[in-house]
Amino acid sequence: MSTTGRGLHGHVLETLGPAITAGEYPPGSVLRTDELAQQFDVSRSVMREAVRVLESMHLVESRRRVGVTVRPKSEWNVYDPQVIRWRLAGADRPHQLRSLTVLRSAVEPVAAGLAAKNATAEQCAELTECALGMVANSRGHQLEGYLFHDIAFHRVILNASGNEMFARLGDVVAEVLAGRTHHEVMFEDPDPAAVTLHVQVAEAVRARDAARAEHLVREITVGALQELDILAPGK
Amino acid sequence: MSTTGRGLHGHVLETLGPAITAGEYPPGSVLRTDELAQQFDVSRSVMREAVRVLESMHLVESRRRVGVTVRPKSEWNVYDPQVIRWRLAGADRPHQLRSLTVLRSAVEPVAAGLAAKNATAEQCAELTECALGMVANSRGHQLEGYLFHDIAFHRVILNASGNEMFARLGDVVAEVLAGRTHHEVMFEDPDPAAVTLHVQVAEAVRARDAARAEHLVREITVGALQELDILAPGK
DNA sequence: GTGACAAATAAGTCTGACTTTTTCTTCCCG
DNA sequence: CGGGAAGAAAAAGTCAGACTTATTTGTCAC
Incomplete structure (x- = not known):
């Protein structure tokens, strides 16, 4: 790592x-x-x-x-992956996690919109596969399996956007998602609504419906932001 | 520099x-x-x-x-300011400029929405000042004066968002805006519609209207993207 | 007080010898 | 003829010591 x-x-x-x-x-x-x-x-x-x-x-x-x-x-060069890792490993972790989640909420929806326009057939297939993997692991405390497919899903979106700057945020998103599962409290199975949203995103991208893909991912990231507010309310 | x-x-x-x-x-x-x-x-x-x-x-x-x-x-660490500068200075410039503009189109609207929530009174004042400066320099080929206030405007938005990751994109945005004025063709005075939008953004932030601020900045960035397509059409 | 000169300080630079890791080669044995 | 082990080679990695240079600080004369 x-x-x-x-x-x-x-x-x-x-x-x-x-x-x-x-x-x-x-x-x-x-x-x-x-x-x-x-x-x-x-x-x-x-x-x-x-x-x-x-x-x-x-x-x-x-x-x-x-x-x-x-x-x-x-x-500081706060986008340096090394710096991000160091901060995530230290006392600054909650603050860094929040910053990154906000960044996600800005970038990922736009990336999804672009992905709907630019994704190759192969990337569409990968996306569907990831979404199905999430569904398959969404019940019965299979958190690791769910996480794996969740990370892969968002990575494909960012890569398929065709924007190199977006693509390089794959590791950051992975870190945030992994952190949510491993460090933050996560007893329950993932929110069924979120799972559904991912499946719908895969559909929208496949259908080349950029506006819908963007909107759906925006809902996903809004959910991620709300999750943060529940865990660490205020400001 | x-x-x-x-x-x-x-x-x-x-x-x-x-x-x-x-x-x-x-x-x-x-x-x-x-x-x-x-x-x-x-x-x-x-x-x-x-x-x-x-x-x-x-x-x-x-x-x-x-x-x-x-x-x-x-x-590559494509977010490293140094790497960005090097690429902007070389043959990769057009491609890099496009990547960064797309990044802007994702980040700045969200930053504006947050700025409407978090901006201090002082930042609101600065924002208005910048917008007025843009208006004052918008006619009569005062491109340098216009650029100066344009950069300052976007910098304030990013800083006022309260997100450190957004704030650090100030230099990138400055580089993109400066590039448009200095390297790309820019005979004409700036688009009056864009100037108006900036003024309206300042108003929206002052009025704490996050949704409106976000929407207005989205229009600005859409304009920037269209500008790119005019200069370098295709893909 | 101000300006110039001198001393102290810590980074910057260079050199040469040595170590360590990894890869390529060779050669022997099966 | 093939494969694996031993050896050689190559390039980065490490260290120590001497020297240079820029910058700050302090002092002294004016």
Whole structure:
């Protein structure tokens, strides 16, 4: 699942990244490369590479005679999959989950509309297959099977949209859906209405009915947003 | 405007990044660190740092005994502002511009709806100010003045949405809008209908009318999409 | 107080030697 | 003739140390 772990510099990132995104170093904090290198027991070259990566994510800024200063959250590259993973793994998880769900609610309906126009026959078939898989696993606490097909379904929609930016959100959506099943409370079987909606989306895409596909997915994402409000009301 | 240029490794990135995103090295191409270091006349340490950054953008993958292999476009971190800049600066510009405009058409309406709910009094004022600035610069070929207020307007909307992911798209939107004025053909004064829409959006947000704000911005983005189809018709 | 000059500091750079992993080659045995 | 194991080769990965350079801070004279 994790992509970085390779190499010493990857190990450093796997520790420093989460620490920074978790807010352990408040914005403006100053770190020194040599000091960090000692703490992590690696050479300065390795630490420098790690710092360069953090810098490319806009998590920190390296300036001469000053050191490595932590940037405010508002400047982070919050679309970097690595940053998203780190934040989802830390204390910021609920907030990040909400942000991503809102993003989903904006992107997925439009993606579905485009998918209805651009999906290949093969993608239509995959979509139907996923929807059927969801139906088959929708009762009797087969949450894992349901999740698997749910993720695949949304991935196909995003890919079929034909927009590369949408397609790259597949992992994000997967993370959000998986989080809902694994971390959040999920005793019950999935909402039957949601299952029906997915089946109807597959139909709409197959029928090239863009407006209907968009509307249906909008209903799905509205449901996801409401779910969040139930779990963590307020604001 | 450019963020990277600092340091030797930044200079290398400024050359290698655009080259890769422009497709000069086809996916699967193998580069060797030492060779690159020689070509750019920098030490291996510097080149390694550059490669690490490219790796964190998923543009390349570094493997032992193999070298630095270029990854397929489908794996790039296409939301990385740096990658976006590089692609906008290269041959991929039209395609990238289209992707981003589609993304805008998904995100901005939803952001406007949220802004109507969450905008502070100050943000409402800024919004009105921007809209007025657009009106004032909408006639007589004052394209730069118009662009300035247009960018500010959309930035305020995205920030006022209260969603960090939306807020971080401010630079992207700015880039798209600026591109339309500077690179694409733009002899005429801006479409009066678009100007009116912006004013109405400011009103809707001030009136806390989320549905109306969302609808109005959707009209704006639809206009932007149509503009693209006029300039580069087909698919 | 202001401006210039000097010192301190931490990042930036380079080099060369060494290690480790992975792949290719070769060669022997079945 | 095929397959697998041992060895060689190649390139990234790691480390240590010396040196450079930009930036800040502090001081002193005016």
